Amino acid sequence: MRTHRYQKHTSATVGDDRSAKNRCARSADSFRKCRTAELPVQPPDVRPPPQEKIAFTIAEAIGASGIGRTTLYALMKTGELRAIKLGRKTLIPAQGLYDFLSRLPVKRG
Numbered sequence: 001m002r003t004h005r006y007q008k009h010t011s012a013t014v015g016d017d018r019s020a021k022n023r024c025a026r027s028a029d030s031f032r033k034c035r036t037a038e039l040p041v042q043p044p045d046v047r048p049p050p051q052e053k054i055a056f057t058i059a060e061a062i063g064a065s066g067i068g069r070t071t072l073y074a075l076m077k078t079g080e081l082r083a084i085k086l087g088r089k090t091l092i093p094a095q096g097l098y099d100f101l102s103r104l105p106v107k108r109g
């Protein structure tokens with residue numbers, strides 16, 4: 001016996017009409033309605049809370065720190081700000097950016 005094309009999700013075959021009659025009609029439209037009614041309810045997508053970033057791209061570091069692109073590249077060139085290359089991408093460790101910003105003098109007045 002071969003499997004009917006609309007019943008691939010069940011163990012019913014073309015010659016076994018008992019389970020086909022119990023599950024749903026032979027037409028494709030009826031089968032789709034029946035099949036969607038049988039799908040289990042999926043739990044809501046529960047994701048863990050976003051973690052703090054451990055490294056920034058150049059654009060993210062500019063946005064997070066307020067430092068300009070040219071200044072950021074100059075700081076990386078002089079070694080004041082550490083950068084990591086990953087292929088073509090340049091990453092700035094978050095801790096390095098925080099440490100650099102904390103070393104800057106505070107303007108009073």
